[in-house]
Amino acid sequence: MYELLKQTPIFKGLEAAEIERLLSGISFQARKVDADVSIAFRGEKIDQLFIILSGSLRGEMIDSQGKVLKIEDNFQGKALAVAFMFSKKNEFPVTVTANEKSEVLVIHKSQLLFLMQRNERILTNMLELISNQAQFLTERIWALTFKTIKSKIANFIIQKSKNHELAVIELNQTQQQLADYFGITRPSLARTLSEMEAEGSIQYERGVIRILNFEKLKTE
Amino acid sequence: MYELLKQTPIFKGLEAAEIERLLSGISFQARKVDADVSIAFRGEKIDQLFIILSGSLRGEMIDSQGKVLKIEDNFQGKALAVAFMFSKKNEFPVTVTANEKSEVLVIHKSQLLFLMQRNERILTNMLELISNQAQFLTERIWALTFKTIKSKIANFIIQKSKNHELAVIELNQTQQQLADYFGITRPSLARTLSEMEAEGSIQYERGVIRILNFEKLKTE
DNA sequence: GGGAGTTTGTAACATAGGTTACAAAGCGGC
DNA sequence: GCCGCTTTGTAACCTATGTTACAAACTCCC
Numbered sequence: 001m002y003e004l005l006k007q008t009p010i011f012k013g014l015e016a017a018e019i020e021r022l023l024s025g026i027s028f029q030a031r032k033v034d035a036d037v038s039i040a041f042r043g044e045k046i047d048q049l050f051i052i053l054s055g056s057l058r059g060e061m062i063d064s065q066g067k068v069l070k071i072e073d074n075f076q077g078k079a080l081a082v083a084f085m086f087s088k089k090n091e092f093p094v095t096v097t098a099n100e101k102s103e104v105l106v107i108h109k110s111q112l113l114f115l116m117q118r119n120e121r122i123l124t125n126m127l128e129l130i131s132n133q134a135q136f137l138t139e140r141i142w143a144l145t146f147k148t149i150k151s152k153i154a155n156f157i158i159q160k161s162k163n164h165e166l167a168v169i170e171l172n173q174t175q176q177q178l179a180d181y182f183g184i185t186r187p188s189l190a191r192t193l194s195e196m197e198a199e200g201s202i203q204y205e206r207g208v209i210r211i212l213n214f215e216k217l218k219t220e
Numbered sequence: 221m222y223e224l225l226k227q228t229p230i231f232k233g234l235e236a237a238e239i240e241r242l243l244s245g246i247s248f249q250a251r252k253v254d255a256d257v258s259i260a261f262r263g264e265k266i267d268q269l270f271i272i273l274s275g276s277l278r279g280e281m282i283d284s285q286g287k288v289l290k291i292e293d294n295f296q297g298k299a300l301a302v303a304f305m306f307s308k309k310n311e312f313p314v315t316v317t318a319n320e321k322s323e324v325l326v327i328h329k330s331q332l333l334f335l336m337q338r339n340e341r342i343l344t345n346m347l348e349l350i351s352n353q354a355q356f357l358t359e360r361i362w363a364l365t366f367k368t369i370k371s372k373i374a375n376f377i378i379q380k381s382k383n384h385e386l387a388v389i390e391l392n393q394t395q396q397q398l399a400d401y402f403g404i405t406r407p408s409l410a411r412t413l414s415e416m417e418a419e420g421s422i423q424y425e426r427g428v429i430r431i432l433n434f435e436k437l438k439t440e
Numbered sequence: 441g442g443g444a445g446t447t448t449g450t451a452a453c454a455t456a457g458g459t460t461a462c463a464a465a466g467c468g469g470c
Numbered sequence: 471g472c473c474g475c476t477t478t479g480t481a482a483c484c485t486a487t488g489t490t491a492c493a494a495a496c497t498c499c500c
Contacts, residue, residue: 061362069365071358083354086347093358123343127306130350134303137357138291138313142281144364145289145403147458148486174447183365188487190449206448206496367488369457394477408457410479426466426478 001030001053005105008051008077009129013121022119026111033057033098040081040096047090047109050080055102059094060180070180071140073099082126083133085109144183149192152182154220157202161211169209221250221273225325228271228297229349233341242339246331253277253318260301260316267310267329270300275322279314280400290400291360293319302346303353305329364403369412372402374440377422381431389429 002016002023011019030053033039039050042061052074059080060070071094074080084090107115116123143159146152160169171178179189193204201217203210211217222236222243231239250273253259259270262281272294279300280290291314294300304310327335336343363379366372380389391398399409413424421437423430431437 061365069361071361083351084358085351087351087355088348089355090351093355093362127347127350128308130347130354131303131305131307131310134350134354134357135307135309135313137354137361138304141289141291141357141361141364142313144361145281147403150486176447183367185488186448187450187489191451191487194449367456396477405458406478407459407480411457411481414479 001105004053004077005051008079009132010051010079010082010122010125012125014119022115022122025118026107026114028105028107028111031104031106033102033104035098035100035102038095038097039104040092040094042092042095044092045090046081046085046092049082049085049107049109049112050096051105051107052076052078052080053103053105056099057096057102057104058099059096061094068180069183070177072136079129080104083130083137085112086130148220149182149184149188150196151220152184153189153192153196154201154217156182157209157211157217158214161214164211164214167211169211171207171209221325224273224297225271228299229352230271230299230302230342230345232345234339242335242342245338246327246334248325248327248331251324251326253322253324255318255320255322258315258317259324260312260314262312262315264312265310266301266305266312269302269305269327269329269332270316271325271327272296272298272300273323273325276319277316277322277324278319279316281314288400289403290397292356299349300324303350303357305332306350368440369402369404369408370416371440372404373409373412373416374421374437376402377429377431377437378434381434384431384434387431389431391427391429 002019005011005019006016054076056073056075058070058073060068062068080096116126143155146155175189176186179186196202197204201213203212222239225231225239226236274296276293276295278290278293280288282288300316301312336346363375366375395409396406399406416422417424421433423432
């Protein structure tokens with residue numbers, strides 16, 4: 001486990017032995033989560049940090065009418081909710097649900113504070129981590145402000161292609177999941193993908209988007 | 221100035237004399253900004269921290285077609301861009317423009333790091349500050365996902381009324397500015413306000429919203 | 441390889457909100 | 471009080487996207 005933690009953003013820069021020593025001084029638990037089980041709900045107080053040891057979990061917002069907006073998918077090594085533990089109103093902004101059978105490391109806030117005080121590297125890692133999260137959220141806002149579906153998709157493709165380094169984009173998610181990410185309905189997504197294909201800017205088939213006309217995408 | 225800084229989130233908990241002593245050890249400048257002048261542009265590298273000494277500045281995103289989404293207004297004492305200085309991709313996510321004649325304190329990132337290393341209180345203040353920003357951004361995302369204009373406005377009113385402590389909400393901004401905040405057009409905003417008035421949930425006149433039916437608002 | 445369950449493509453229809461335009465109302469300066 | 475400028479109310483029209491529905495394609499398991 002310590003070898004794995006060495007790779008995580010919170011513990012990066014530390015040796016496995018060092019991590020082991022640090023963790024031995026605090027209490028924490030590993031917890032298994034089945035697919036589609038939620039480990040935290042929007043609005044709950046955050047007093048624990050979760051680090052994903054295996055599997056993946058998604059964070060999403062669900063409104064009173066049951067509409068879903070997926071904020072992000074989180075994979076191995078990712079720490080959840082870091083950015084919110086230390087805020088005044090420290091509550092989960094999203095509901096966190098396992099995509100698949102997963103395992104998470106749970107550390108209580110007080111224990112984390114203890115670690116941060118003992119180890120400067122963990123402290124600066126935390127700083128960077130929270131900042132990254134803020135940056136990510138801002139990008140997410142940016143993506144949401146693209147008004148038309150076509151522009152949302154175009155923006156998404158351009159990001160994913162890393163500005164055209166890649167011409168083929170594997171979606172690795174269903175249309176429904178992608179639609180939730182964009183905050184739109186599935187038929188609308190499918191329709192727009194068809195349109196973009198008809199216009200020759202992309203080629204689309206189940207799970208794969210191929211960029212045909214990068215310049216055109218940029219003008220959407 | 222030090223008395224004023226004492227009230228700011230970054231220096232809170234410190235005595236004016238202490239702040240003076242800390243600042244004497246670093247370099248910084250005060251800068252005047254005229255109304256409608258931008259001090260930072262989206263995409264620029266962040267290597268300076270801005271603290272508002274007087275006036276107010278707004279942060280907004282502007283897309284390639286000139287559409288504007290206002291993210292937030294910032295007033296005296298607020299520090300700008302804190303949450304992004306320490307992220308990997310440290311660049312301004314918004315364009316920052318003065319609403320009125322304002323004055324800002326400018327501290328270079330390196331100087332701030334120096335302060336944080338010297339003074340634990342400043343460090344923890346920074347942590348909280350960045351976390352709060354992340355929390356704020358998430359709420360902003362949440363607000364943006366309300367699909368209908370009516371629900372956006374209803375949500376906005378409920379927030380502003382602090383869950384009905386206040387029945388009267390002073391807007392202090394033009395319809396255009398409010399529309400930018402919601403990411404919609406002005407006529408649409410005006411139309412929807414009229415509709416809500418016709419339905420009896422609010423009463424609206426230039427710059428003031430009066431809540432008439434709080435329960436109804438909550439169901440929008 | 442057949443059958444159940446999931447995912448996708450597509451079409452017809454309804455509607456919220458954008459666009460454009462214009463006049464009325466408000467506001468600041470002289 | 472008058473003039474110019476900004477802000478607001480409103481209407482007619484258009485279009486993008488949501489809704490609903492269904493069949494085809496795929497996936498996975500027996």
